[in-house]
Amino acid sequence: MPIISLQFAIFLSLILLVYFCLPARLQWVWLLCGSFFYIIMASDLEMTMVFTIIVLFTWITAKAIMAQKKQGKRSALLGIGLLFQFGGLFFFKYGDFFAGTINGIGKTLDMDIRLTGWSVEAPVGVSYFMLMLMGYILDVYWGKYPAENNPAKLALFAGFFPALTSGPFMRYDTMNGQWFGDQKHKLSYQNLTLGLQRILWGLFKKLVIASRAQIIVDTIYGDFDTYQGFYIWVAVFVFVIQLYTDFSGLMDIVLGVAEIMGIYLPENFKAPFFSISVSEFWRRWHITLNEWLRDYLFNPLQRCSVLRNFRKWMRKHCRKEYEKYFNVPLYIALFVTWFAVGFWHGGKWKYIIGVGLWMWLVIVLGMIFAPLFKWIVRRLGINTDCFSWRLFQRIRTLLVFSVGLSFFRAEGLGKVYLMWSRAFADNIWILFDQSLYELGLDAVNVHVLFWGIGGVLAVDYLSTRYDVRAVIARQNFVFRCIVWLVLMLIVVMLGLYGRNYDTSSFIYAGF
Amino acid sequence: MSREALLKAVNEVFWDVFDDESLDIREETTAADVNGWDSLRHITLIENIEDRFDIRFTMLEVNGMKNVGEMLDIIAERARE
Known part of the structure; x- marks a missing residue:
């Protein structure tokens, strides 16, 4: 389900519609359900099981590290956890590279080595969530925060659907308060407009310039x-x-979607x-x-x-x-x-x-x-x-x-x-x-x-001195409407989309 | 060692590491305030501080210090231990 697609727009709308009706203690559960649905749609049930096993293993290892008092055993558990995670990443992503490199070394040394590489299907977003889980396990080991009691919460951290395929890389301690806090996330005018504006800016970058x-x-x-x-x-x-x-446009869309929530x-x-x-x-x-x-x-x-x-x-x-x-x-x-x-x-x-x-x-x-x-x-x-x-x-x-x-x-x-x-x-x-x-x-x-490149660079330059969205938000209603309406018209009229263009693929979603 | 004396000693380490005796390091000073205090020089600074006060920072402290004030807190705490 590409992030720029009608399916994603419908999916997101349904998620948001229910999300804002739920009490705080169920909002994160709903996001988790949405994330699992997204993972199933983006890959399949088998890969969703793999994702779940990786999360469960990380959860168990982190709990074991926290329960262990002896430093030697804590280090051994950390080693096992990291080995599993790194090994998993290596297995899913680097089979061909490994075989190719060994064969290349063999050829250089005039040895007849013929290793066959392997390209296997990987869980969607494996490069992103695996690193985040490695960071989580290291943080627990270093005592930055206690291990999470609920594996479902760790699953949301790893699989939060807007950021699953492209990042940004999150830290558990900066996100758990936002997802699992007591305060309900209400639909606010500010979050909705700022989120939509950010998505629009991302679409401009992707459809008008990158394409x-x-x-x-x-x-x-x-x-x-x-x-x-x-x-x-x-x-x-x-x-x-x-x-x-392409990449920063995708990030604008991802951050905008999350901001609405x-x-x-x-x-x-x-x-x-x-x-x-x-x-x-x-x-x-x-x-x-x-x-x-x-x-x-x-x-x-x-x-x-x-x-x-x-x-x-x-x-x-x-x-x-x-x-x-x-x-x-x-x-x-x-x-x-x-x-x-x-x-x-x-x-x-x-x-x-x-x-x-x-x-x-x-x-x-x-x-x-x-x-x-x-x-x-x-x-x-x-x-x-x-x-x-x-x-x-x-x-x-x-x-x-x-x-x-x-x-x-x-x-x-x-x-x-x-x-x-x-x-x-x-x-x-x-x-x-x-x-x-x-x-x-x-x-x-x-x-x-x-001119599009000029516009993006100008906004980037201004952003080094001001909070550009905040400056626009302080203007009169009519002026604000004109700014965002013009941007929307530019995206609609000048964006390259439709049957002849591939708007769904992003370079960094491929990693 | 008083807080002032601690800050003075930390200042001297900063002067030495960054080759700049005009640096005026205060409790609220962050990496963004000191020209050259980036991730490449951070560990050099940390190790010079460790050598000066004969302490050892944990990995969490190395990654997590937000400003010089937090650094002083840790040094003072280690000195008490």
Whole structure:
């Protein structure tokens, strides 16, 4: 049941209709019923059973950890729980990658290894709920909050239907008060209008911008024999826009749906294109995944005894500058974390390199060469406290991210090589003649895309300074109506939907 | 150690870690207020604090500290233990 579909709209309406009539103690039960129905519709009964078993196992393990007083046994139980969860994720998502990698190593070593991979059906949203459940079990182990007594409540946490297939990643302690509190969620004018506005903004991003961007991207990425030089650069940057509007548009819809229910989910994006460094970019892009990895992988890894002793040894034997610029233990922890970022996206090297190791390389080189960059800036007398410098930093960050995403979008590493080997042809004129109107979109549609991107970036920029929705909400009724009516008309008239367009699939719903 | 003395000692650790003696760390200071206090430098800061006061933060505390005031609370509590 795609989130942009008539079925989902009917399903959501029925859910909401009953939800607001129920008392507080039954509202979450109803949401759980809806979520199970959604899971059955999105996969099947068998996969719903798998989902239930995973939740039950996590619930039992967490209860056992909490009941256990001996640290050794607590750690053993945690290990079993994490092994089960990680093993499950690996089994459902990485069978082909595992076999392919082993076979590849065998080939390199001239050994005849022929492992057969496995592609099995996975419960819907497995990449999302499995990580959330891992976070839950770790939080219980660390004593952040007690294990949940009711497994059904944990099932709602893992399977809350608006966020099931795409996130955001939630934390149990920030959500349980909202779902299981004593206060009834009433249908409020504010939640309804703000939620609908957010959904509308998400539809604008998806149907008006992402759908158009996709046509250009598919055309160029599908034929590097015809499209070379600046065509490739156009595709690289337009894909960044496509991914951003597709994913953040989906998040707007998900957060808007939850907001109508009176449930506030964590934000996943905060104007990422206004970041001045790659590190900052990743604090504004897919925020909940990166925060999850920071808290449950990166920080624990840095605190493990091996890296901790390594750092102590460095502090004792090396000059202070080395710790700052050649912080090898930090680079190791970063390597594992960025590998995990890429690996989470899928068992393909294009993901591991594009949104993983490439970003790691840029961040580490940036740290190592920081003194050199500072020296160059000082010698050239560059003013770093002005708009033009910040603009340069933003463009540089965008460029680095775009190169990584070219791996993400391409069919494989071979295509990436082909693409970049043909990216430097001398044809800059295609940006100024009519060539861009021959990539699947006519002149009008290219202009709609262009102005749409401008609109999204403008709103993003404003959102770094103001709460844009709150500012609009403070205006007079007529003005507010005009703003949202115009946006609705734009979505209805300029959105690409209908028989010839696939509006139901989102890039990040595929993970 | 009084709260003021604790804050002064924490300030000195911050100066050392961030190479900036102009930093004025207060109880309400958060990571957003200090240039360079991001997830990459957080553990370095934590370990320097641990070495200075001879304590050990738990993983929950490492991930959960909201501001310097909470950090001081934990240091004071450990000192009492």
